[in-house]
Amino acid sequence: MMDAICAIATPYGSGAISIVRASGKDSIKMINEIFRGPDLTKVASHTISYGSIVYEGEVIDEVLVSVFLPPRTYTKEECVEINCHGGMFVTNKILETLLKIGFRLADSGEFTKRAFLNGRIDLTQAEAVMDIISSSNNLMLRNSNKALRKEVTKMITSLRERLLALIAKIEVNIDYPEYDDAIEMTNEIIIPELLEIKNSVGEILEHSRIGKTISCGINTAIIGRPNVGKSSLLNMLLEEDKAIVSHYAGTTRDTIEGKLNIGNITLNLIDTAGIRESDDYVEQIGINKAKEVLEMAELVLLVLDNSCITEYDLELLKLTEGKNRIIILNKMDLNNKANINEPHIMISALNGEGMKELEDEILRIAKVSELNQVDATYLTNARQIAKLDSAYKAIIDAINSSKEYLPVDMVELDIKKAWDTLGEIIGIASGDELINELFSKFCLGK
Ligand code: GDP
Numbered sequence: 001m002m003d004a005i006c007a008i009a010t011p012y013g014s015g016a017i018s019i020v021r022a023s024g025k026d027s028i029k030m031i032n033e034i035f036r037g038p039d040l041t042k043v044a045s046h047t048i049s050y051g052s053i054v055y056e057g058e059v060i061d062e063v064l065v066s067v068f069l070p071p072r073t074y075t076k077e078e079c080v081e082i083n084c085h086g087g088m089f090v091t092n093k094i095l096e097t098l099l100k101i102g103f104r105l106a107d108s109g110e111f112t113k114r115a116f117l118n119g120r121i122d123l124t125q126a127e128a129v130m131d132i133i134s135s136s137n138n139l140m141l142r143n144s145n146k147a148l149r150k151e152v153t154k155m156i157t158s159l160r161e162r163l164l165a166l167i168a169k170i171e172v173n174i175d176y177p178e179y180d181d182a183i184e185m186t187n188e189i190i191i192p193e194l195l196e197i198k199n200s201v202g203e204i205l206e207h208s209r210i211g212k213t214i215s216c217g218i219n220t221a222i223i224g225r226p227n228v229g230k231s232s233l234l235n236m237l238l239e240e241d242k243a244i245v246s247h248y249a250g251t252t253r254d255t256i257e258g259k260l261n262i263g264n265i266t267l268n269l270i271d272t273a274g275i276r277e278s279d280d281y282v283e284q285i286g287i288n289k290a291k292e293v294l295e296m297a298e299l300v301l302l303v304l305d306n307s308c309i310t311e312y313d314l315e316l317l318k319l320t321e322g323k324n325r326i327i328i329l330n331k332m333d334l335n336n337k338a339n340i341n342e343p344h345i346m347i348s349a350l351n352g353e354g355m356k357e358l359e360d361e362i363l364r365i366a367k368v369s370e371l372n373q374v375d376a377t378y379l380t381n382a383r384q385i386a387k388l389d390s391a392y393k394a395i396i397d398a399i400n401s402s403k404e405y406l407p408v409d410m411v412e413l414d415i416k417k418a419w420d421t422l423g424e425i426i427g428i429a430s431g432d433e434l435i436n437e438l439f440s441k442f443c444l445g446k
Contacts, residue, residue, distance in 0.1 A: 001024060001025040001077050002025065002077065002114060004022060004030060004102060004104065005103060005104050005105070006020060006022040006098040006103040006105065007110075007445035008020055008092075008444065008445055009081070009446070010086070010445070012088060014086055014087055015086035017085065017086045018083075018085070018087075018090075020084065020098065021081050021082075021445055022081075023077050023114060024078070025078075027078050027079065027080050030101050030103065031065065031082070034055050035052070036051050036052045037051020038051065040065060045072070046067075046068055046069075047066070047067060048064050048065065049067070050062075050063075051063065051065065053084070055097045061094060063082050063084045065081070068081075071120075074112075074115055075111055075114040075118060076115065077118065108441070108444050109130075109439035109441065109442025110439065111445065111446055112126050112130075113439040113442075116427070122153050122427050123427025124379075124427070125148050125153070127381050127384070128144045128146075128152075129442075130446075131143075132145065136261075137261060143380045147380065152384075155204065155377050156422050159201060162193075163197060163419040164419060170412045171412075187405060190408070190411060191402050194415070198399060201391060204379070205389060207378035208380070210378075211380050212385060216266075217267060217268040218266070218267055218268065218299050219296055219299070220260075220269055220270065220297060220299040220300070221269075221293045222269070222301045223293060223294075223300060224305075228304055228305040232330075233301070233328070236349050236352060262359050263359065294319065299324050299325070299326070299366075300323045302328065304340070304344075306330060306331045306336060306346065307331055307334045308336070308338065309338045317340070326358070326362065327345070328344065328358065329345070329347070330347055330349050332353060333351055345357050345358050384425050388422070391425075392418075394414045394418035394421060395415070395418045397414040397417075398414035
């Protein structure tokens with residue numbers, strides 16, 4: 001068992017309770033020395049004991065102590081959790097006491113790292129723990145939970161098995177070219193199998209990319225000329241009459257200025273300051289600003305006024321062509337009807353009409369329904385997606401080499417590369433550097 005570590009596992013600040021967590025060699029015995037209550041070395045595993053933490057004759061706090069005996073613990077080592085009163089001072093004092101009696105302060109993510117090193121979880125599960133903590137919407141949470149339940153591992157393992165079967169067949173052919181029973185591994189046999197694997201990987205990749213957009217949010221710009229109703233629309237979307245912080249023109253500011261959840265997805269609003277232009281608005285400035293904003297935008301909500309379409313509106317329509325955009329004709333409550341050919345959604349940001357259709361369209365564009373319907377397992381994590389992408393490319397290389405009738409052992413090299421890269425997703429043959437880097441992103445006490 002590794003040395004004993006401890007950390008505060010709950011957020012810093014005052015609350016009803018705080019938890020100080022410990023894991024490693026002699027954790028239970030050491031904490032028992034400062035615990036006045038039942039003998040913790042004798043209590044059953046997974047039980048909670050009531051008592052006090054007492055150090056050098058002084059009672060520090062009244063606590064509940066949970067004891068977990070290996071192997072069924074978070075780290076597979078003996079673990080102790082001390083539930084104390086949730087004040088910063090008292091929690092810190094308990095932590096300090098543990099440090100005095102022989103514990104070491106845990107590094108970020110060290111508990112989860114131990115779970116990984118001790119073989120309780122694999123890399124995708126470790127990453128899932130982190131993803132659950134940082135989840136900000138339902139889809140993200142659901143997928144991180146799937147990963148924690150090893151579904152990602154199962155999916156990747158099955159792809160690797162298919163590649164391995166192909167490698168085995170090729171090997172037989174290379175080793176025993178004269179061996180009649182061995183299936184002759186001609187390109188005609190390799191290519192169809194590789195194409196099937198490529199399609200499976202491609203599908204996961206596509207879902208992962210959509211999933212990633214959803215988990216990180218979609219950079220969204222609301223643009224349109226003054227007075228078409230951009231702020232009113234934003235307020236409607238926010239479902240509260242809250243004015244967006246205004247900025248003076250020319251001041252630098254962060255480009256992402258707000259987040260908004262619609263259904264299961266998050267929109268990262270870009271340049272909300274641009275939504276309220278100043279009175280001395282000049283159209284050319286407007287166009288240049290729109291161009292800047294559009295560079296960053298993955299989704300554009302172009303707002304037009306149903307009662308009047310101007311030259312400037314036409315320019316914005318042209319500027320946003322080819323973008324992921326939704327054209328919104330606002331002020332549908334007014335009787336006038338503008339004439340535009342492009343598909344659009346009619347709304348009234350004044351009375352809320354059409355808002356449901358608009359939100360559905362946003363979800364449709366984000367392709368969320370695709371993920372909801374197929375209930376797909378996919379990767380949520382940038383590191384994993386990058387690996388999957390390079391495995392995908394290696395499979396395409398193998399297919400192309402096959403098609404060009406390159407020697408079959410050259411093709412095998414690419415297949416092996418794909419197999420190895422998939423292995424890295426679940427942490428097979430991952431170097432120390434990756435492991436350290438990965439766990440350092442965790443919060444303390446996790
Ligand atoms: P922005 O300059 O594009 O942000 O436009 P605002 O949201 O400030 O709206 C400009 C004016 O249009 C305000 O007087 C709003 O009350 C009005 N307005 C916004 N949306 C609607 C709508 O759907 N119908 C009507 N009749 N007026 C609206």
